[in-house]
Amino acid sequence: MNKIAFIGAGRMASAIVNGLLASGARTASQIACLGGDDNTAANLASRTGITAAPGLAALLDGADTIVLACKPQQLASLDPRLADLAAGKLVLSILAGKRLDRLAQTFPRARNIVRAMPNTPGQIGAGITAWAARAPLSDADRAIIDAVLGALGRVVTVGEPQLDAVTALSGSGPGYIFEFAAALRDAGEAAGLPRETARQLAVETLLGSARLLAASESEAEALRDQVTSPNGTTYAGLQRMGSGNFRRLIKETVLAAKHRSEELSKD
Numbered sequence: 001m002n003k004i005a006f007i008g009a010g011r012m013a014s015a016i017v018n019g020l021l022a023s024g025a026r027t028a029s030q031i032a033c034l035g036g037d038d039n040t041a042a043n044l045a046s047r048t049g050i051t052a053a054p055g056l057a058a059l060l061d062g063a064d065t066i067v068l069a070c071k072p073q074q075l076a077s078l079d080p081r082l083a084d085l086a087a088g089k090l091v092l093s094i095l096a097g098k099r100l101d102r103l104a105q106t107f108p109r110a111r112n113i114v115r116a117m118p119n120t121p122g123q124i125g126a127g128i129t130a131w132a133a134r135a136p137l138s139d140a141d142r143a144i145i146d147a148v149l150g151a152l153g154r155v156v157t158v159g160e161p162q163l164d165a166v167t168a169l170s171g172s173g174p175g176y177i178f179e180f181a182a183a184l185r186d187a188g189e190a191a192g193l194p195r196e197t198a199r200q201l202a203v204e205t206l207l208g209s210a211r212l213l214a215a216s217e218s219e220a221e222a223l224r225d226q227v228t229s230p231n232g233t234t235y236a237g238l239q240r241m242g243s244g245n246f247r248r249l250i251k252e253t254v255l256a257a258k259h260r261s262e263e264l265s266k267d
């Protein structure tokens, strides 16, 4: 019962499958996957014990829920038989930029469609996913969505128009954070530290600061100010950040990603 079929078996599908198995929400025999031309489906199946289906019909036979986890650019070339094969099933898409109306063209007879945006910290259960549904979810379907997305970490609901901004902030966000972590590590090395020490200090500083922020009722600015002694070292560093217009750069970064998500909706 409640078998889940994954179309796409890459990084994000693997994270969800691992989470579902670890949480006990599904057993390996309740999950099947299908990839494209590479070996991702066979690899995921051999790593986890789930089934790599030989084709679309076998994948969807007996499945109640479809998780769409291929690349957004691959949506248009999916097998048109999906329209009938997915009839009556719940569809959960994690494709960036692909709107519920567009998904409904591929899955016109699905019993409902959910568009979600998870992120890669979901690989260790530390993700956050926002989602929106095409029609109000039944209690049973809500339980399925909670189980699948909850396997990655925290879950929030948003209006579908907000999902491009969500994609730009929390979907792409780990990419910005990892780039920042790499920059901090390189800067520590440039300041005279051994590379491995700089890496450890950068990682623990990011981790500790994020945990303190999450545990605190204060805004980030108040925690920043607690670090900043008048005319001290942090002040000197923040002055340099400000003169480089760090905040404007981050705003433009997120807006560029949001723009790309909107573009993907038009392909």
Ligand SMILES: NC(=O)C1=CN([C@@H]2O[C@H](COP(=O)(O)OP(=O)(O)OC[C@H]3O[C@@H](n4cnc5c(N)ncnc54)[C@H](OP(=O)(O)O)[C@@H]3O)[C@@H](O)[C@H]2O)C=CC1
Binding pocket: 007, 008, 009, 010, 011, 012, 013, 034, 035, 036, 037, 038, 039, 040, 041, 069, 070, 071, 072, 074, 077, 078, 094, 095, 096, 117, 118, 119, 120, 171, 172
């Ligand atoms: N990576 C991220 O941080 C996030 C990604 N997303 C979204 O998740 C989706 C998947 O991303 P990610 O896991 O990183 O990508 P991957 O490249 O790791 O995985 C893509 C998967 O799609 C499969 N695929 C390709 N063509 C087809 C096809 N015609 N039918 C079925 N499967 C196919 C690939 O198979 P094969 O390689 O074997 O050909 C592969 O298993 C994307 O839509 C992305 O927008 C959402 C949130 C975060």
Ligand SMILES: O=C(O)[C@@H]1CCC=N1
Binding pocket: 096, 167, 171, 172
């Ligand atoms: O870069 C991308 O398009 C995907 C969506 C969000 C994170 N990665």
